[in-house]
Amino acid sequence: MKIHEYQAKEIFGTSGIPIPKGEVTSSPDEARQIALRYEKAVMVKAQVHVGGRGKAGGIKYCAEPDDAFFAAEEILRMEIKGLPVKKILVAEALDIASEAYVGIVLDRVSKKPVIMVSAAGGIDIEEVAQKTPGKIMKFAVDPVMGLHGFQATSLAMFVYNDMKLVRQCTGIIQKLYDVFMNSDSTLAEINPLIVTKEGTMIALDAKINLDDNGLYRHPDLEAMRDLDAEEPDEIEAKKADLSYVKLDGNIGCCVNGAGLAMATMDLVKHFGGEPANFLDIGGSSSPEKVISAMKIILGEPKVKVILFNIFGGITRCDDVANGIVQAVGHLKPSIPIVVRLTGTNEDEGKRILKGVGMEATSSMEEAVKLALEKAA
Amino acid sequence: MAIFVDKKTKLIVQGITGRDGSFHTKQMIEYGTNVVAGVTPGKGGTKIHGVPVFDSVAEAAAKTKANTSVIYVPPQFAIDAIYEAADAGIKLIVCITEGLPTNDMSQVYHYLKAKGIRLIGPNCPGVISPGLCKVGIMPARIHKKGDIGVVSRSGTLTYEVVYHLTLADMGQSTCIGIGGDPVIGTDFIDCLRAFENDPGTKAVVMIGEIGGSDEEMAAEFIENNMKKPVVGFIAGRTAPPGKRMGHAGAIISGSSGLAADKIAALNKAGVPVADIPSQLPGLIRERMSPRKKTVKKTITAAKPAARDSAKKKAAPGGKTKKKTVVKSKRKLKTAPKTKKRR
Numbered sequence: 001m002k003i004h005e006y007q008a009k010e011i012f013g014t015s016g017i018p019i020p021k022g023e024v025t026s027s028p029d030e031a032r033q034i035a036l037r038y039e040k041a042v043m044v045k046a047q048v049h050v051g052g053r054g055k056a057g058g059i060k061y062c063a064e065p066d067d068a069f070f071a072a073e074e075i076l077r078m079e080i081k082g083l084p085v086k087k088i089l090v091a092e093a094l095d096i097a098s099e100a101y102v103g104i105v106l107d108r109v110s111k112k113p114v115i116m117v118s119a120a121g122g123i124d125i126e127e128v129a130q131k132t133p134g135k136i137m138k139f140a141v142d143p144v145m146g147l148h149g150f151q152a153t154s155l156a157m158f159v160y161n162d163m164k165l166v167r168q169c170t171g172i173i174q175k176l177y178d179v180f181m182n183s184d185s186t187l188a189e190i191n192p193l194i195v196t197k198e199g200t201m202i203a204l205d206a207k208i209n210l211d212d213n214g215l216y217r218h219p220d221l222e223a224m225r226d227l228d229a230e231e232p233d234e235i236e237a238k239k240a241d242l243s244y245v246k247l248d249g250n251i252g253c254c255v256n257g258a259g260l261a262m263a264t265m266d267l268v269k270h271f272g273g274e275p276a277n278f279l280d281i282g283g284s285s286s287p288e289k290v291i292s293a294m295k296i297i298l299g300e301p302k303v304k305v306i307l308f309n310i311f312g313g314i315t316r317c318d319d320v321a322n323g324i325v326q327a328v329g330h331l332k333p334s335i336p337i338v339v340r341l342t343g344t345n346e347d348e349g350k351r352i353l354k355g356v357g358m359e360a361t362s363s364m365e366e367a368v369k370l371a372l373e374k375a376a
Numbered sequence: 377m378a379i380f381v382d383k384k385t386k387l388i389v390q391g392i393t394g395r396d397g398s399f400h401t402k403q404m405i406e407y408g409t410n411v412v413a414g415v416t417p418g419k420g421g422t423k424i425h426g427v428p429v430f431d432s433v434a435e436a437a438a439k440t441k442a443n444t445s446v447i448y449v450p451p452q453f454a455i456d457a458i459y460e461a462a463d464a465g466i467k468l469i470v471c472i473t474e475g476l477p478t479n480d481m482s483q484v485y486h487y488l489k490a491k492g493i494r495l496i497g498p499n500c501p502g503v504i505s506p507g508l509c510k511v512g513i514m515p516a517r518i519h520k521k522g523d524i525g526v527v528s529r530s531g532t533l534t535y536e537v538v539y540h541l542t543l544a545d546m547g548q549s550t551c552i553g554i555g556g557d558p559v560i561g562t563d564f565i566d567c568l569r570a571f572e573n574d575p576g577t578k579a580v581v582m583i584g585e586i587g588g589s590d591e592e593m594a595a596e597f598i599e600n601n602m603k604k605p606v607v608g609f610i611a612g613r614t615a616p617p618g619k620r621m622g623h624a625g626a627i628i629s630g631s632s633g634l635a636a637d638k639i640a641a642l643n644k645a646g647v648p649v650a651d652i653p654s655q656l657p658g659l660i661r662e663r664m665s666p667r668k669k670t671v672k673k674t675i676t677a678a679k680p681a682a683r684d685s686a687k688k689k690a691a692p693g694g695k696t697k698k699k700t701v702v703k704s705k706r707k708l709k710t711a712p713k714t715k716k717r718r
Contacts, residue, residue, distance in 0.1 A: 106478055106479065106482060106558065108588050108589070108590075109593070111482050111485045111559050113479070113482065143486060144483050144486045144487050144490075180479075184477050184478075186478060211477055211478045213475045213476055213477045213478060214477035214478070214479070216451070216452060217452070217477075245616070247616065255532075256532055257530060258530065258585075259532060259533030259534070259556065260530065260533040260536055262533075262611040262612040262614075262615055263609075263611040265614050266611060266613045266614050269614045270652055275614070283396075283474070283513075283531075311515075311532040311535045313501055313514050313531060314400070314501075314531075315532075342539065343515040343518065343532075344515045365652070
């Protein structure tokens with residue numbers, strides 16, 4: 001799950017990482033009020049779940065409160081990479097002496113959190129990594145041992161020479177590591193980490209991506225979910241415990257298992273069709289899940305046929321068949337349904353479908369071809 | 377022969393009293409797996425499907441000398457269940473449960489590694505050595521004893537592939553679902569190495585998907601270390617970038633993790649990749665045919681001789697084959713039917 005800059009900064013703030021004074025709002029009037037109260041220049045920053053806000057004009061320097069009003073008005077009308085801006089952060093503008101980068105990400109290869117630091121902050125770190133890898137220092141933390149002070153210090157010393165700054169940076173790296181582990185992050189990043197003209201170190205920007213699997217133990221973080229930033233169908237699917245991704249085609253797919261669901265989409269394309277969605281009903285599928293899945297697929301007017309591809313393992317074919325029968329009874333779909341059932345309790349599943357005059361095939365290819373025929 | 381699980385496996389089921397744990401314990405016993413104990417705290421002293429239930433893994437392991445554990449507990453208890461099995465001296469832990477927090481898993485991974493314990497999963501269907509032992513949730517009857525090794529990041533897609541292999545009369549030595557999460561206990565390379573060293577395996581099917589770079593690393597390993605033929609399939613060719621496709625690991629970000637890159641890496645390593653699952657048996661046949669074998673030999677001959685001779689352990693395996701045919705006729709009810717229909 002992605003959260004906004006202002007939310008990440010809230011987490012930083014409570015963890016003791018210094019952040020600039022700022023407030024979030026959706027109103028240009030309030031933006032002006034905030035600037036008035038701060039009695040200094042402010043930055044107005046678009047809050048959207050994409051990078052490159054600055055380049056897109058979503059971050060503006062405002063010397064006067066009236067400027068903040070107009071900047072807010074303009075930014076709130078913007079779409080950045082297709083996402084409408086609904087909120088802005090109004091934060092005090094600071095005099096920057098230097099910009100650095102500090103980030104932590106879980107490295108899939110070493111299976112360790114990797115801390116990256118660079119004195120070249122403020123810009124795309126992936127570009128720095130590609131063009132001038134020598135400017136980045138990486139350190140993989142042993143997650144069982146945790147991050148030791150001397151390790152954080154050696155990272156800080158790569159960025160700064162002044163020991164005063166090294167000490168401040170060491171503290172920030174340690175706190176960022178704690179944030180990363182304690183909030184179940186997959187990414188925690190400060191870019192840029194600035195030093196002001198007065199010599200204070202501050203996290204000018206903040207980015208945190210959260211691990212969906214860890215959210216169950218962080219109700220406070222789950223509450224940060226911005227429903228405006230997600231597809232309504234995908235929210236609906238999440239509530240029903242389905243994983244769903246909307247696509248552009250007309251073949252509605254309902255599959256158990258992520259790998260098989262992807263392979264089903266691939267097969268639809270292979271035979272010349274276009275999938276309308278990725279939908280994994282998961283393991284242990286109850287009839288209710290099947291009903292929710294069909295409801296979501298039927299909500300998409302483009303869909304011309306629903307293709308069920310079920311290979312029972314922990315999912316039982318009879319559960320799915322019962323769900324299909326109930327869903328058809330409830331929702332009375334006007335489009336054809338093609339079913340493939342194989343695996344655990346396959347015979348029972350097929351018998352249940354036969355009871356209501358529905359056929360099921362055992363072969364995925366047959367089912368996909370049949371679905372394409374019916375959609376044509 | 378097989379890898380990871382066989383007739384010597386003595387299994388503990390953690391979460392044996394739950395809906396899934398209980399259902400699949402019955403299925404595993406019916407398949408012939410030696411399930412020696414179950415664990416559910418508070419239910420010690422009872423029995424399920426004739427299996428004694430204990431309050432802790434330590435107690436179960438001490439009383440039954442179990443060497444393997446399978447975990448069916450809900451995600452919020454699963455991390456604890458893995459540590460419990462590890463500290464009880466279990467050497468192979470198979471975690472079926474999905475939804476485990478990634479940072480916790482990175483700690484588990486390094487803790488187990490230091491202790492020399494193998495974890496398969498989490499978020500996986502488990503392991504089956506057809507005819508010998510099943511530890512997990514896969515539907516048993518689609519499998520058939522034989523000499524093809526199968527390793528996959530997916531669950532149901534593995535069944536799809538196994539189904540096609542069995543239809544084509546290609547039995548399997550061992551099938552492993554390694555799981556779809558970013559941090560997993562056993563990866564492609566661990567399994568490929570085990571298959572290469574297993575005299576009962578003649579060829580390997582590797583099923584990957586978008587996200588991460590595990591397939592690319594596996595391709596490099598195959599090129600440098602494997603003599604046995606490997607064929608592949610990659611799911612998610614048509615997936616849009618930036619979207620998580622169900623599996624926590626299946627997300628394309630930036631330029632890495634794309635299906636096209638993985639297919640290219642595998643092809644470069646001499647691994648043909650099927651466009652659709654039903655093509656896999658044909659690809660195996662091609663790679664195993666005598667003519668192709670000589671081609672492969674000329675390629676591998678360019679490599680250091682010492683490495684080649686060290687790996688040259690492959691046994692004839694004629695005995696296993698005979699058994700296979702007889703058993704499969706009894707076990708496989710659906711597959712032959714479908715075959716006729718075609």
